[in-house]
Amino acid sequence: xxxxxxxxxxxxxxTAGILSRRLGFGGGTSLPGQLARAIxxxxxxxxxxxxxxxxxxxxxxxxxxxxxxMLAAIxxxxxxxxxxxxxxxxxxxxxxxxxxxxxxxxxxxxxSCALFETDEAALPQAIAETxxxxxxxLNLFRxxxxxxxxxxxxxxxxxxxxxxLPATSTVVFNADDPAxxxxxxxxxxRTVAFGLADERHAVGAAxxxxxxxxxxxxxxxxxxxxxxxxxxxxxxxxxxxxxxxDPVIALTVLEPRGLEGSDLQxxxxxxxxxxxxxxPGLYNAxxxxxxxxAALALGIDTSTICIALSQIQAAFxxxxxxxxxxHGPTMLIALIKNPVGASETVRMFTxxxxxxxxxxxxxxxxxxxxxxxxxxxxxxxxxxxxxVAHVTVxxxxxxxxxxxLDYAGVATEAITVIDDLPTALDTALAALPPGETLxxxxxYTAMLELRSEITRRGWARPFWEA
Amino acid sequence: xxxxxxxxxxxPDHMNVYGDRGNIIALRQRCQRRHIALEVxxxxxxxxxxxxxxxxxxxxxxxxxxxxxxxxxxxxxxxPGLRAAIAAxxxxxxxxGGYQLLxxxxxxxxxxxxxxxxxxxxxxxxxxxxxxxxxxxxxDLGKGxxxxxxxxxxxxxxxxxxxxxxxxxxxxGYGDNGQDRKGGAIYRNTFGCYLHxxxxxxxxxxxxxxxxxxxxxxxxxxxxxxPLPAERELTAQRVMVQRLLSRR
Numbered sequence: 001x002x003x004x005x006x007x008x009x010x011x012x013x014x015t016a017g018i019l020s021r022r023l024g025f026g027g028g029t030s031l032p033g034q035l036a037r038a039i040x041x042x043x044x045x046x047x048x049x050x051x052x053x054x055x056x057x058x059x060x061x062x063x064x065x066x067x068x069x070m071l072a073a074i075x076x077x078x079x080x081x082x083x084x085x086x087x088x089x090x091x092x093x094x095x096x097x098x099x100x101x102x103x104x105x106x107x108x109x110x111x112s113c114a115l116f117e118t119d120e121a122a123l124p125q126a127i128a129e130t131x132x133x134x135x136x137x138l139n140l141f142r143x144x145x146x147x148x149x150x151x152x153x154x155x156x157x158x159x160x161x162x163x164x165l166p167a168t169s170t171v172v173f174n175a176d177d178p179a180x181x182x183x184x185x186x187x188x189x190r191t192v193a194f195g196l197a198d199e200r201h202a203v204g205a206a207x208x209x210x211x212x213x214x215x216x217x218x219x220x221x222x223x224x225x226x227x228x229x230x231x232x233x234x235x236x237x238x239x240x241x242x243x244x245x246d247p248v249i250a251l252t253v254l255e256p257r258g259l260e261g262s263d264l265q266x267x268x269x270x271x272x273x274x275x276x277x278x279x280p281g282l283y284n285a286x287x288x289x290x291x292x293x294a295a296l297a298l299g300i301d302t303s304t305i306c307i308a309l310s311q312i313q314a315a316f317x318x319x320x321x322x323x324x325x326x327h328g329p330t331m332l333i334a335l336i337k338n339p340v341g342a343s344e345t346v347r348m349f350t351x352x353x354x355x356x357x358x359x360x361x362x363x364x365x366x367x368x369x370x371x372x373x374x375x376x377x378x379x380x381x382x383x384x385x386x387x388v389a390h391v392t393v394x395x396x397x398x399x400x401x402x403x404x405l406d407y408a409g410v411a412t413e414a415i416t417v418i419d420d421l422p423t424a425l426d427t428a429l430a431a432l433p434p435g436e437t438l439x440x441x442x443x444y445t446a447m448l449e450l451r452s453e454i455t456r457r458g459w460a461r462p463f464w465e466a
Numbered sequence: 467x468x469x470x471x472x473x474x475x476x477x478p479d480h481m482n483v484y485g486d487r488g489n490i491i492a493l494r495q496r497c498q499r500r501h502i503a504l505e506v507x508x509x510x511x512x513x514x515x516x517x518x519x520x521x522x523x524x525x526x527x528x529x530x531x532x533x534x535x536x537x538x539x540x541x542x543x544x545x546p547g548l549r550a551a552i553a554a555x556x557x558x559x560x561x562x563g564g565y566q567l568l569x570x571x572x573x574x575x576x577x578x579x580x581x582x583x584x585x586x587x588x589x590x591x592x593x594x595x596x597x598x599x600x601x602x603x604x605x606d607l608g609k610g611x612x613x614x615x616x617x618x619x620x621x622x623x624x625x626x627x628x629x630x631x632x633x634x635x636x637x638x639g640y641g642d643n644g645q646d647r648k649g650g651a652i653y654r655n656t657f658g659c660y661l662h663x664x665x666x667x668x669x670x671x672x673x674x675x676x677x678x679x680x681x682x683x684x685x686x687x688x689x690x691x692x693p694l695p696a697e698r699e700l701t702a703q704r705v706m707v708q709r710l711l712s713r714r
Contacts, residue, residue: 142483150483150529213479219535221479339485371599372617377488377664399702403667406698407488407495 006046006107009039013100029089033096044092046107047099048130053080053113055130056294059123059158060138060174062341063287064090066279067138068117069315070291070308075113077308078300083111088316090119092126120154124161135162136172136294138287140179141230142378143338143370151179159183172294174286175247176232182216194293195234195247197267198254201282202226202233217242228282229347230340249293254285259332259352259437266292268302275306279314281348283341288312317447319348322460329432331454333440335447336361337369339378342441346383349439356389359439360428361405362421362446363395369443373397376404385409390431393417394424395446421446422453469689470503471680473522474515476544476564477536478508484619486526486561488664492673493522500692502677511539517547520556521680527562527662540567541583552585557680558656561665565651565658566590566622586653587629590622593644597621601639601661602710603649607675613637614669615706616661624660626651633659638710655679668703670696 013032020028036043048055058068065088072084083102085094095116102110118126120143127135137158140151162171162183173184175193184191213231214221220239227233236243252272253265261278262285277288288309295305314320317335324331334349336342349357365371376397381404384391388410393402394417402417416431418424432438442450454460475490490506497504509515528536540548552558560568569588572580582590601618604611614634623643626632633650641649642660650659657676659665666673678691 150531152529152531214531214535219531372484372619372662374485374488374617374662374664377485377491377667378482399698399705400668403698403702407491407667412698 005040009036009043029087029097030093032100033093036100037096044096044099045129050108051114054133056115056134057118057132058136059118061141061143063138064117065315066318067287067290070312071294072115073308073312074295074305078304080113081111082113084115090117091122124157127161134170137180138174139177141340155179155183162187165189170297172297175245178235181245192297193245193247194249194289196228197250197252199226202228215242251289268296273302275310277309280352283344331438331440336441337444339375342379350383350387357387358389358432358436359391361393361401362442363397363401364443364445365397366445369445373400381408388414390414392424392428394421421449471521472505474520475506475508476525480532480536481526481528483527484662485664489666492666496673499694517551521684523558525560525564533563549585552656555655555683557676560658562660568658586651586658587627588624588651590624593621593623597640597644599639600710602637602707603634604637605634613707615703616663616665618660620660670699
């Protein structure tokens with residue numbers, strides 16, 4: 001009975017996926033899983049149970065897509081037969097779809113290991129269903145409060161779920177985020193801390209979007225010796241002494257190389273590794289650090305890590321480089337979806353180059369973006385003042401974004417509002433002087449729209465193949 | 467004469483969710499563009515404040531943990547001075563958690579009564595359902611009716627006593643309690659409501675009203691607020707009001 005149920009679930013779900021793509025509804029990255037789960041609720045659990053090398057989950061507000069992609073590249077370089085939700089469908093139906101697409105007719109896996117980036121709200125259920133051998137926790141920032149609620153609530157749910165992990169599991173975590181370190185504190189599993197140690201990248205003081213500035217043990221304000229951004233840094237509670245755990249895997253040197261990437265040096269218990277990661281910004285250096293820590297925890301050798309990370313390509317819309325036609329200008333697409341991520345993206349563009357910036361910012365307020373655009377006021381767009389040659393603003397909340405830039409000090413005559421995204425893209429490209437790069441900052445659904453537009457123009461492949 | 471206004475930002479580190487600092491950005495921009503200096507003074511737990519020197523105060527929303535950490539400081543340390551200043555027409559804008567904390571009390575799910583400052587004649591009862599979405603309120607601040615737009619996200623239901631005037635009537639959304647169409651409350655120069663968005667950037671009529679009230683209180687009723695265009699602000703407001711009213 002159970003096998004018949006699984007087979008039925010698989011057949012129906014796969015047919016739905018093929019139909020969805022043929023009928024032009026998109027990649028079918030969630031629907032098949034949703035159908036299969038309705039017929040056979042245990043389908044993902046049984047599948048994961050049969051994976052010889054087990055399941056890896058990656059969660060965090062920012063960086064999970066890029067970090068998963070980096071870890072996947074390392075595992076593939078190491079010869080692991082891997083399945084991975086690389087199209088970014090990170091709710092349980094998405095995870096289940098990946099499982100179905102990699103299962104034989106009995107529902108058993110055709111790979112040895114699964115790597116899933118997991119949505120913040122879905123992590124507890126994903127832990128319960130997949131019994132992961134490794135969980136990587138990146139950070140917790142405010143994000144779509146209309147959907148997720150407060151980060152305190154998410155942190156509590158994560159901790160409850162992680163307490164159910166078998167003692168043989170490993171949790172690799174970001175020691176620089178006090179919210180994450182608190183979740184992991186005294187968990188009865190193996191824990192591996194990673195953290196930033198190149199203090200040249202610290203900023204002066206705690207920023208206004210720091211969410212977890214208060215000690216989770218006693219409520220007193222943390223003292224920061226170093227702060228890198230938001231609430232990420234080296235902290236200690238002056239009242240109870242609760243402090244940042246010492247990372248065993250530390251980013252000791254981060255040498256930025258403009259928009260081309262960074263040179264990194266990472267210290268680990270058995271030595272040191274150095275490589276160039278071809279993705280720019282502190283953020284991506286941190287993602288590379290997290291992927292390295294996870295790979296080391298899995299026992300992968302350092303030369304494999306270096307080879308894989310020095311060849312990494314940007315994930316879909318994560319500072320992804322695309323040419324507008326065969327001889328057209330370069331577009332750099334950087335998804336923005338929450339205040340900390342948007343602020344860091346702005347910081348990356350304004351520090352990587354001294355040239356005037358050419359921007360297209362597209363803000364939508366559909367469900368997947370978060371229907372509340374209040375976050376635009378928590379993000380720091382102020383560094384763009386005096387730095388923007390031209391910015392085209394688009395999306396369902398273009399007027400809000402234009403006002404945000406106006407109040408951030410961007411010259412009002414540099415701002416053009418065009419609601420329709422394809423028209424906005426044309427305008428932005430037309431305003432671009434030869435040799436310059438167009439930086440595109442879309443929210444999630446604006447990025448999908450943009451992707452389908454540039455795919456239609458033949459400039460890029462569809463996202464589920466990217 | 468250089469006009470200067472002093473704004474007390476209540477507990478900026480604890481009460482800072484949902485982009486509420488956009489309200490400070492809006493006040494600063496619309497002051498600066500009129501050559502009015504706006505001094506922002508953060509008020510953190512343990513700080514001593516001379517409320518008589520303040521012209522404006524802003525009090526945003528926070529996470530529950532943040533709210534719990536500052537409530538006693540608000541009531542015990544700042545209470546007497548802030549209460550007296552509000553009675554003397556200090557211009558106050560309080561959003562969400564800040565609004566609730568200016569009321570009499572918050573009644574939790576377990577029946578616990580968490581006291582507020584009690585300067586606004588409102589009280590809040592914990593609700594089961596979270597009220598989330600865009601909101602439009604029709605207001606009249608003395609220059610004719612207009613529609614104020616924002617985003618609400620709260621489960622507390624706030625009810626008014628006779629000591630406050632409603633800020634406006636809810637056209638779209640839940641409002642203070644989801645029942646009586648009241649959206650926000652006014653007492654003297656204190657304004658409280660649930661509107662994030664942030665509220666002030668897209669509602670320049672209210673921003674200017676608060677600045678004007680503060681200027682007249684400080685520099686005398688003959689002071690006129692210099693006219694200032696608000697094209698981008700009003701476009702953002704109109705786009706959302708039209709979209710929301712057309713879906714009713």
